[in-house]
Amino acid sequence: MAADLNLEWISLPRSWTYGITRGGRVFFINEEAKSTTWLHPVTGEAVVTGHRRQSTDLPTGWEEAYTFEGARYYINWIDFLFILPESRRFSGSSSICMQACD
Amino acid sequence: MDSRIPYDDYPVVFLPAYENPPAWIPPHERVHHPDYNNELTQFLPRTITLKKPPGAQVIPDSDAHRAGLQEGDQVLAVNDVDFQDIEHSKAVEILKTAREISMRVRFFPYNYHRQKERTVH
Numbered sequence: 001m002a003a004d005l006n007l008e009w010i011s012l013p014r015s016w017t018y019g020i021t022r023g024g025r026v027f028f029i030n031e032e033a034k035s036t037t038w039l040h041p042v043t044g045e046a047v048v049t050g051h052r053r054q055s056t057d058l059p060t061g062w063e064e065a066y067t068f069e070g071a072r073y074y075i076n077w078i079d080f081l082f083i084l085p086e087s088r089r090f091s092g093s094s095s096i097c098m099q100a101c102d
Numbered sequence: 103m104d105s106r107i108p109y110d111d112y113p114v115v116f117l118p119a120y121e122n123p124p125a126w127i128p129p130h131e132r133v134h135h136p137d138y139n140n141e142l143t144q145f146l147p148r149t150i151t152l153k154k155p156p157g158a159q160v161i162p163d164s165d166a167h168r169a170g171l172q173e174g175d176q177v178l179a180v181n182d183v184d185f186q187d188i189e190h191s192k193a194v195e196i197l198k199t200a201r202e203i204s205m206r207v208r209f210f211p212y213n214y215h216r217q218k219e220r221t222v223h
Contacts, residue, residue: 023210023213025212
């Protein structure tokens with residue numbers, strides 16, 4: 001999430017547009033496929049998600065975040081996964097308690 | 103054989119629920135939808151300048167309010183110093199010692215509400 005919100009991401013391929021949630025998060029709309037995604041169709045990155053800005057050593061589409069307790073984890077926006085540093089994979093739709101790291 | 107702590111001894115954390123983006127809806131339904139009809143400009147960064155009244159330690163809320171600061175604003179930078187990852191004590195020092203404060207802020211209710219959730223016990 002760039003501090004200055006440069007708006008390059010506004011340029012989108014045909015049949016794509018963007019929306020902004022009430023909280024200010026940007027998402028992308030594929031009008032043809034009738035789907036939505038956090039990921040920009042060209043760069044593959046999420047824009048203005050509210051999570052920690054992407055560190056350079058993370059693959060495209062991933063972001064770093066912290067739980068309420070301060071444990072670090074990674075979000076894979078592409079596959080909808082939350083991943084803890086030990087590489088344990090958990091379904092993104094659950095909020096079951098998991099082990100921490102560090 | 104790795105020397106990591108056995109999983110049973112790790113402290114427990116709760117991962118937040120994954121949040122999907124708003125579901126696709128046809129354009130004619132978007133007009134009054136709270137997640138679809140937002141104007142980008144209200145969420146763009148903006149600069150607010152505040153001056154401490156002579157002899158004062160703090161800037162009054164009314165000044166900040168008059169200058170355009172609102173609930174939900176996120177501070178991106180102060181006097182050209184990045185405030186997004188700054189250490190708390192350093193942030194305080196900058197705010198305390200500066201006579202004039204040029205703040206780069208951005209209205210971002212999503213983060214604001216998440217922070218609010220975190221501080222509720």
